[in-house]
Amino acid sequence: MTEEIIIAGFGGQGVLSMGKILSYSGIMQGQEVSWMPSYGPEMRGGTANVTVIISDERVSSPILTEFDTAIILNQQSMDKFEPAVKPGGYLLYDPNGITRHPERKDINVYKITGAKLASEMGNTKVFNMVVMGAYLKMRPILEYKYVVEGLKKSLPERYHKLIPLNEEAIKSGLEHLEEVHKLN
Amino acid sequence: MGELKLMKGNEAIGEAAIRAGVDAYFGYPITPQSEVIEYLTSEKPEERTGMVILQAESELAAINMVYGAAGSGKKVMTSSSSPGVSLKMEGISYMAGAELPCVVLNVVRGGPGLGTIQPSQADYFQAVKGGGHGDYRMVVLAPASVQEMADFVKLGFELAFKYRNPVMMLSDGVIGQMMEKVELGEQIPRWTEEEIIRKNPWATTGKKGRERNIITSLDLDPARQEQHNHKLQKKYRQMEEEEVRFEKFECDDAEYLFVAYGSSSRIAQKAVKIAREKGHKVGLLRPITLFPYPAKEIQSMLGQLKGILSLELSAGQMVEDIKLAVEGKVPVDHYGRMGGIIFSPAEIVEVFEEKFIGG
Numbered sequence: 001m002t003e004e005i006i007i008a009g010f011g012g013q014g015v016l017s018m019g020k021i022l023s024y025s026g027i028m029q030g031q032e033v034s035w036m037p038s039y040g041p042e043m044r045g046g047t048a049n050v051t052v053i054i055s056d057e058r059v060s061s062p063i064l065t066e067f068d069t070a071i072i073l074n075q076q077s078m079d080k081f082e083p084a085v086k087p088g089g090y091l092l093y094d095p096n097g098i099t100r101h102p103e104r105k106d107i108n109v110y111k112i113t114g115a116k117l118a119s120e121m122g123n124t125k126v127f128n129m130v131v132m133g134a135y136l137k138m139r140p141i142l143e144y145k146y147v148v149e150g151l152k153k154s155l156p157e158r159y160h161k162l163i164p165l166n167e168e169a170i171k172s173g174l175e176h177l178e179e180v181h182k183l184n
Numbered sequence: 185m186g187e188l189k190l191m192k193g194n195e196a197i198g199e200a201a202i203r204a205g206v207d208a209y210f211g212y213p214i215t216p217q218s219e220v221i222e223y224l225t226s227e228k229p230e231e232r233t234g235m236v237i238l239q240a241e242s243e244l245a246a247i248n249m250v251y252g253a254a255g256s257g258k259k260v261m262t263s264s265s266s267p268g269v270s271l272k273m274e275g276i277s278y279m280a281g282a283e284l285p286c287v288v289l290n291v292v293r294g295g296p297g298l299g300t301i302q303p304s305q306a307d308y309f310q311a312v313k314g315g316g317h318g319d320y321r322m323v324v325l326a327p328a329s330v331q332e333m334a335d336f337v338k339l340g341f342e343l344a345f346k347y348r349n350p351v352m353m354l355s356d357g358v359i360g361q362m363m364e365k366v367e368l369g370e371q372i373p374r375w376t377e378e379e380i381i382r383k384n385p386w387a388t389t390g391k392k393g394r395e396r397n398i399i400t401s402l403d404l405d406p407a408r409q410e411q412h413n414h415k416l417q418k419k420y421r422q423m424e425e426e427e428v429r430f431e432k433f434e435c436d437d438a439e440y441l442f443v444a445y446g447s448s449s450r451i452a453q454k455a456v457k458i459a460r461e462k463g464h465k466v467g468l469l470r471p472i473t474l475f476p477y478p479a480k481e482i483q484s485m486l487g488q489l490k491g492i493l494s495l496e497l498s499a500g501q502m503v504e505d506i507k508l509a510v511e512g513k514v515p516v517d518h519y520g521r522m523g524g525i526i527f528s529p530a531e532i533v534e535v536f537e538e539k540f541i542g543g
Binding site for chain 2: 024027036039061062063064065
């Protein structure tokens with residue numbers, strides 16, 4: 001199994017930390033992983049993206065131009081990465097702030113109202129965990145127990161009191177994934 | 185198995201430095217390697233091992249602090265990215281002349297000048313051919329993973345002290361910024377003063393009844409200076425005999441060879457897989473040491489090869505060392521991207537087919 005993922009959105013949405021938690025979860029499950037951010041003069045409000053690879057084999061190139069799965073959280077990223085999903089691959093997006101919805105018919109498309117769900121939970125910071133939950137429902141490549149371990153490893157000790165809240169957000173994502181277009 | 189962590193290359197090298205019993209780190213921040221000093225500072229190594237971390241006022245100050253500390257027989261390192269490493273070149277040349285050990289990390293970004301903060305491999309000539317003045321060489325290690333960023337700290341210091349010479353780790357923005365699984369070694373205690381005196385009898389450790397030790401790169405007597413140069417050259421030849429390191433992928437039946445180091449070798453490895461799926465017998469040689477260069481290994485493969493493609497994030501620098509090794513016996517070509525652009529595996533295969541297979 002090799003899953004090549006791009007996660008893309010605004011800086012401040014938790015794109016990089018979602019990638020880190022997925023990567024750590026992969027390690028906990030005994031897998032090879034890589035996490036490669038776009039780095040640069042990025043800031044809150046600018047675009048941010050990260051390539052995460054989770055594989056049974058040693059990861060070769062950490063940098064890719066096409067992906068099995070794209071997790072897309074703003075319009076700029078939709079324009080950039082919808083064409084980069086491999087035919088037959090998966091696209092997950094949050095419709096919040098999206099003006100042009102995905103158009104491809106040769107990929108599986110799902111959505112999650114992550115911003116809305118997080119705000120209903122009273123903490124918009126867990127937005128990324130809602131989206132990650134939806135991803136794990138769409139692509140069940142990681143066992144839940146390893147995800148919780150990955151979460152613990154990724155968060156500094158002083159934030160461990162927030163783990164139940166993050167778990168709640170992941171579960172919300174698992175429950176609210178919506179199918180938009182599924183290939184046979 | 186040691187402790188498994190998910191870390192950036194820049195963080196892993198910081199942790200590895202603490203665990204390798206390094207005495208001091210002197211640096212100055214620059215993207216894309218600022219996480220090295222950030223990580224080191226946040227870890228409070230002064231409490232863990234007594235290691236000194238100091239942000240100098242400039243790269244020049246940092247490398248000269250390295251010179252001073254190395255002269256006292258301590259394990260000392262610095263890191264920077266391309267423009268900052270250029271500033272350190274004078275100090276590195278002095279250290280080579282004065283025969284002082286140290287480890288210098290370059291997390292290479294695009295140039296020339298301030299260039300860009302994105303990854304590049306355009307500092308190969310500077311690292312391998314002597315970016316500073318004078319006839320000197322350094323062992324140049326090229327890590328291709330976060331694990332190697334960590335492992336090469338310990339190796340780097342072993343080689344630096346074996347040869348009393350600076351060792352360079354030539355990394356780049358990809359390896360520095362990416363996170364991977366890394367297994368960290370056990371904590372090695374820092375050398376005691378007694379160990380330093382015993383291991384490094386040349387160091388300025390306080391005279392205490394012995395002959396005076398002098399650390400300098402200056403000797404105005406041409407005869408003695410030539411002898412000194414002969415001695416240095418002998419060390420570099422010994423490095424060529426003893427320190428060549430490389431890794432090979434899918435080379436047994438290869439008719440074509442990709443040669444790539446560091447981050448490029450990771451991308452090239454995937455390109456080998458794609459090329460083989462298309463029926464091309466391609467292998468990959470990854471030099472781990474860029475000086476000394478695995479020239480003999482390339483020569484030993486020439487009988488089976490129809491062509492060699494050097495893959496670098498530069499206008500073509502390492503390709504010159506391949507050509508020196510090949511001596512015209514097999515076609516050698518180069519493909520690279522510049523300015524912080526990174527080639528993709530598919531792009532490499534397309535270029536390879538164009539150059540070697542033909543339409």
